[in-house]
């Protein structure tokens with residue numbers, strides 16, 4: 001393992017296609033990072049299998065074993081420390097992150113959301129976009145702060161919304177862009193090129 005590469009910890013609840021894009025970028029050499037650990041709140045999350053296939057530690061942490069959300073995040077934090085994680089990447093992670101993780105990983109935790117924030121935060125963003133009738137949507141990588149999908153924006157990509165779109169077709173078009181910009185954003189972090197100034201993320 002090359003020296004000096006930042007260690008990324010991914011939190012994922014589901015299929016893990018964004019995780020896979022990150023793994024692919026690491027394996028291709030376009031992302032100078034090490035996948036330190038993948039943690040899931042779902043025992044059968046395909047994301048865990050993707051981690052194992054890459055040879056990375058895959059950890060299931062049972063939320064039911066924790067007495068509160070904060071306690072659960074303490075369990076996560078412990079694992080992140082065991083694997084010496086410098087950057088936390090949320091990739092389809094379906095739990096609210098508490099102040100326990102936010103404080104430990106301030107400006108060191110990213111999320112991706114399938115809309116052009118600040119439009120359509122929260123649940124069902126593709127449906128929100130279609131219902132609103134927007135002509136353009138996309139995805140956003142941002143630092144995680146207390147508000148839902150509200151942190152400083154690192155990278156965005158836009159796609160057209162077509163008349164015939166369903167949630168599924170729009171999601172598929174956006175997902176292609178997610179898989180491109182998430183590894184890019186992590187690479188910028190890995191290169192030490194991101195600086196947060198209030199709401200602005202400056203890229204050097």
Ligand code: GRF
Pocket residue numbers: 012014015016017018019091092093112113114175178
């Ligand atoms: C992605 O659309 C991501 O933007 C959202 O949840 C979905 C996760 O998909 N936060 P995957 O598990 O990475 O395939």
